[in-house]
Amino acid sequence: MKKILVIGTGGTIASKQMGEGLSPALSAPEILTFVPEVKKYCEIDVLQICNIDSTNVSPAIWQDIAGAIEKNYDGYDGFVILHGTDTMAYTSAALSYMIQNSRKPIVITGAQKPINIDGTDAKVNLRDSILYACDDYSQNIVLVFDGNVIAGTRAKKMMARSFNAFHSVNFPILARIQEEHIIRYIPYIPMRERVRFFTELSDSVCVLKMIPGMKEGMLAYLFENYDCIIIESFGVGGIPDNMLDKFYEEMEKWQEMGKFIVMATQVVNEGSNMEIYQVGQKIKKDFNLIEAYDMTLEATITKLMVLLKRYTSYPDLRRSFYEEINYDILCAFERV
Structure with missing residues (x-):
């Protein structure tokens, strides 16, 4: 028995x-x-x-x-x-x-x-x-x-x-x-x-839920206290135009400081795909952003809490994020 x-x-x-x-x-x-x-x-x-x-x-x-x-x-x-x-x-x-x-x-x-x-x-x-x-x-x-x-x-x-x-x-x-x-x-x-x-967990993960008209300085404010920000954007994903100038101005500096941004969607089903619209495609390519695709928010958060304790370099963290664990993500095209 x-x-x-x-x-x-x-x-x-x-x-x-x-x-x-x-x-x-x-x-x-x-x-x-x-x-x-x-x-x-x-x-x-x-x-x-x-x-x-x-x-x-x-x-x-x-x-x-x-x-x-x-x-x-x-x-x-x-x-x-x-x-x-x-x-x-x-x-x-x-x-x-x-x-x-x-x-x-x-x-x-x-x-x-x-x-x-x-x-x-x-x-x-x-x-x-x-x-x-x-x-x-x-x-x-x-x-x-x-x-x-x-x-x-x-x-x-x-x-x-x-x-x-x-x-x-x-x-x-x-x-x-x-x-x-x-x-x-x-x-x-x-x-x-x-x-x-893997029992070590980072406490430096934060979620920013986009709302129409959000002030452009929110990301800079959050990066003062967190190493990784998950941006819950609209639809299939993107950054509103009013935040783009600040985003481009600060993103390179944030990456040099070892900060990470992961793009996700507020929509529960079907996931994100930043390649579809201009508001998402350009920034993803320019900064090689990590995208959560079809993952749940709960999985995205907790996976990053584990990975931030294991990896400090962006390429290593990005590669490990896209490795499938317990059916969590379907994006074989990102595993390079």
Whole structure:
């Protein structure tokens, strides 16, 4: 029988109604008492990292989770992380870059309603997650929610309250779980390389969301405090004309200082392509800008947090950014 380590971090799945609203109160062992049937799948041990609302999740929590998995990696066949939904997509993306080439499944799940109330989705999500973690053809970091198995780098919370809260963005779901059956859509390709852990994270990544009429000095202001700025532009990507003069004036200086700009889009589906319009094509070619293409914002942010700790040169960081990790990006033409 396989051994699974369940890691508790809090979230709605662990919450109870308190005087001022829902708040995490149940420990991971208490949560498991609501799904006694999972004992038929595997042996389960439990580790409580924290018990917080996921709004309060930070990179330090990701480091604690990754560190716990690294410490216990050889002793278990898989891992299930109980997590709040609000930042679950960030955590699943972060762990995808912090724990690479895992032959063992690392599953992240949670719920839209606490496990101790009627009509909760928590029991099904937890049961599905443990079932998936026990399967011989499961590997890498995934998010399991409402029967969907989503690559850790492709998950995004799209619904605030509905049970089908998470969607797979710009990539198919990996599998569907129905009545204890796993229906796979992506062929299983065993990991050939050994697992690698990258637990250092940069705190110098910032997102600038473009709005019409934004002041031209915003980039210079942000670069005083951050080494990497992700610009969430409009449509397929570009810089507004009123910011271009300042951009050209300062960009060479920023690059000489070791600063990085990554272009992304505010549009969730289909991704960016700066080659389409003049407002994007020229600046991308002039400065060899990195573009996020079809990546989620959560994946873009967390990938850069890992890479900034590994690389200081622009060519090295750019090359590594375009290397596919856990299905995160489709842009083979950039891998030169």
